[in-house]
Amino acid sequence: MNQLFGNSLRRSHEDSEHWISVSDLMAGLMMVFLFISIALMRSAILERDMIKEVAVAYQDNQVAIYEALADEFKGDMKKWDAEIDKDSLTFRFKSPDVLFAPESDAITAQFRKILRGFFPRYMAVLHNFRTSIDEVRIEGHTSSIWFGAKSKDDAYFLNMELSQGRTRSVLEYVYRLDSVSGEKSWVKKHVAAVGFSSSRPITDKAGNEVGERSRRVSFRVITNAETQIRKILQE
Numbered sequence: 652m653n654q655l656f657g658n659s660l661r662r663s664h665e666d667s668e669h670w671i672s673v674s675d676l677m678a679g680l681m682m683v684f685l686f687i688s689i690a691l692m693r694s695a696i697l698e699r700d701m702i703k704e705v706a707v708a709y710q711d712n713q714v715a716i717y718e719a720l721a722d723e724f725k726g727d728m729k730k731w732d733a734e735i736d737k738d739s740l741t742f743r744f745k746s747p748d749v750l751f752a753p754e755s756d757a758i759t760a761q762f763r764k765i766l767r768g769f770f771p772r773y774m775a776v777l778h779n780f781r782t783s784i785d786e787v788r789i790e791g792h793t794s795s796i797w798f799g800a801k802s803k804d805d806a807y808f809l810n811m812e813l814s815q816g817r818t819r820s821v822l823e824y825v826y827r828l829d830s831v832s833g834e835k836s837w838v839k840k841h842v843a844a845v846g847f848s849s850s851r852p853i854t855d856k857a858g859n860e861v862g863e864r865s866r867r868v869s870f871r872v873i874t875n876a877e878t879q880i881r882k883i884l885q886e
Contacts, residue, residue, distance in 0.1 A: 685831030693878035747866035756816030791818035794862035
């Protein structure tokens with residue numbers, strides 16, 4: 652009998668020790684998971700704060716670049732028929748007749764004169780912000796019209812070729828200016844010529860394309876805020 656009860660008590664004691672050890676193990680695992688959760692939450696908060704800092708710096712930098720450009724060219728905007736978009740940092744020349752001959756990528760004498768007065772000063776303004784600039788994009792835009800085109804698709808690609816040719820002509824002209832000869836290395840690395848054809852037309856309030864205003868050339872500053880945020884996410 653003692654042997655029977657002794658065995659039973661011994662098993663009960665062993666089972667009790669077993670459950671205590673499992674309980675300790677579970678408690679330990681819960682603590683580990685808790686510490687991991689806290690670490691992940693802290694990392695997420697730090698990451699969020701870093702991205703927020705970049706976003707705030709980006710906004711401040713965006714405003715500073717806009718104000719510097721607006722101040723530098725405030726006396727020229729009207730005579731050049733130009734404007735600066737604050738949100739996209741786009742310096743836009745809006746008079747198509749001044750820029751190029753119809754269906755031609757040859758820069759007019761008047762636009763050459765404007766570019767000589769514009770680009771060296773533009774580069775000088777951006778010099779103070781170069782650490783935050785990823786790219787300066789010369790953007791060419793056309794209307795959707797191409798007389799003699801067989802279809803809208805044909806017109807689109809004919810205008811694509813034209814818009815690309817025009818931005819390439821502008822880039823080549825400003826690149827060869829004696830007044831910016833010391834900046835060629837930076838221009839090669841950071842200034843791009845892009846033709847958008849008629850993909851980004853100017854429209855009126857009713858949503859209809861304004862053909863004349865759609866034909867334009869822009870200089871757009873693209874900051875490196877997105878690159879900085881991507882680095883934060885990868886680290």
